[in-house]
Amino acid sequence: MHADDPVLVHTEGHAGHLVLNRPRALNSLTHPMVRTLDATLAAWESDPSVETVVLSGAGGRGLCAGGDIRAIHDDARDGDGRATEAFWWDEYRLNARIARFPKPYVALMDGIVMGGGVGVSAHGGVRVVTERSRVAMPETGIGFVPDVGGTHLLARAPGELGTYLAVSGAAVGAADALLCGLADHFVPSERLAALVADLASVPAGEAVRRYAAEPAPGELADARAWIDHCFAADTAEEIVERLADCGERAAKEAAETILAKSPTSVKVTLEAVRRARELGSLERVLVQEYRVSCAALRGPDLVEGVRAQIIDKDRNPRWSPATLAGVPAGTVEGFFAGRGERDLCLKGVVGGSEPGRS
Numbered sequence: 001m002h003a004d005d006p007v008l009v010h011t012e013g014h015a016g017h018l019v020l021n022r023p024r025a026l027n028s029l030t031h032p033m034v035r036t037l038d039a040t041l042a043a044w045e046s047d048p049s050v051e052t053v054v055l056s057g058a059g060g061r062g063l064c065a066g067g068d069i070r071a072i073h074d075d076a077r078d079g080d081g082r083a084t085e086a087f088w089w090d091e092y093r094l095n096a097r098i099a100r101f102p103k104p105y106v107a108l109m110d111g112i113v114m115g116g117g118v119g120v121s122a123h124g125g126v127r128v129v130t131e132r133s134r135v136a137m138p139e140t141g142i143g144f145v146p147d148v149g150g151t152h153l154l155a156r157a158p159g160e161l162g163t164y165l166a167v168s169g170a171a172v173g174a175a176d177a178l179l180c181g182l183a184d185h186f187v188p189s190e191r192l193a194a195l196v197a198d199l200a201s202v203p204a205g206e207a208v209r210r211y212a213a214e215p216a217p218g219e220l221a222d223a224r225a226w227i228d229h230c231f232a233a234d235t236a237e238e239i240v241e242r243l244a245d246c247g248e249r250a251a252k253e254a255a256e257t258i259l260a261k262s263p264t265s266v267k268v269t270l271e272a273v274r275r276a277r278e279l280g281s282l283e284r285v286l287v288q289e290y291r292v293s294c295a296a297l298r299g300p301d302l303v304e305g306v307r308a309q310i311i312d313k314d315r316n317p318r319w320s321p322a323t324l325a326g327v328p329a330g331t332v333e334g335f336f337a338g339r340g341e342r343d344l345c346l347k348g349v350v351g352g353s354e355p356g357r358s
Helices: 031-045 069-078 082-099 150-155 161-168 174-179 189-198 204-211 220-230 236-245 249-260 263-279 282-297 300-311 329-334
Strands: 007-012 015-020 052-057 062-064 105-109 112-114 126-129 134-136
Touching: 007 031, 015 031, 031 082, 052 062, 062 105, 069 082, 069 282, 069 300, 082 282, 126 174, 126 204, 150 161, 150 263, 150 282, 161 220, 161 249, 161 263, 174 220, 189 204, 220 236, 220 249, 236 249, 236 263, 263 282, 263 300, 263 329, 282 300
Parallel strands: 015 052, 052 105, 062 112, 105 126, 112 134
Antiparallel strands: 007 015
């Protein structure tokens, strides 16, 4: 292991540590990082010397800000999309492995945890947030749709909180992450080092309980009334209309936020969360997300959204179509079409042959 490896792998006592190590890029995930995580977890599953796995991020700013969106943008703009499809194939299979990992998987969700960062943490068995945590699935702002099992997690949040977070891309702190089922424990950041030290010899559940505390109050519990009412509407247009008319300032701001996102992404995201509720298992939802992600890769809004928000940073994306009303129902439906042999293949779910290895 070298200090500049993108994933630092080491053991301390009975704990195996995975440290995401691209701090300049807020530890955003690359394909080689996903492969390293998956291979290491596969080895540790049957290694009796490793009793607990601990995931953390280097640099002090966050666990992980998501996937390497610049690489995805370049592949969508200049390539044939195959590299990105192969990345998602391995990433989503990693998400499923984490969810089914047979040993305690402790995710330290300190600082920024977004997109792919949620995928490698919030499916774990022991999910720890701090007062610095900002957890989000912000994909609609870049012309994409929540993936990495995010629609599965958000579909299970109380009431319509998950729909709100998925469509708006809003970030939540510790208390709201706990409320939405995205985390299990609050540990003040000043106690993380002591927690990590204890995990070398103390069972995960006992160690976390030693340092857990009550977080500061969140915001979503008091907003449940208007969120549940507005986001239960049948269509994205009606959601926005209810938000604008309900008399709550925060609701009006949410309407403005949604109207600034990719209209196609908003509509597909709404449909994806609602379908995820019916699909049940994470694996079935991941198959759906793979279909949706691959469709988004070939639409105009992903390249445009990443350009506007991350590359040129003009914050002025030109979405196509430009309005919710302009998105045909058939376009939304097309995102969910099966891909035959190119569908994601997961244990217990009918799928296809692996990209580039069929």
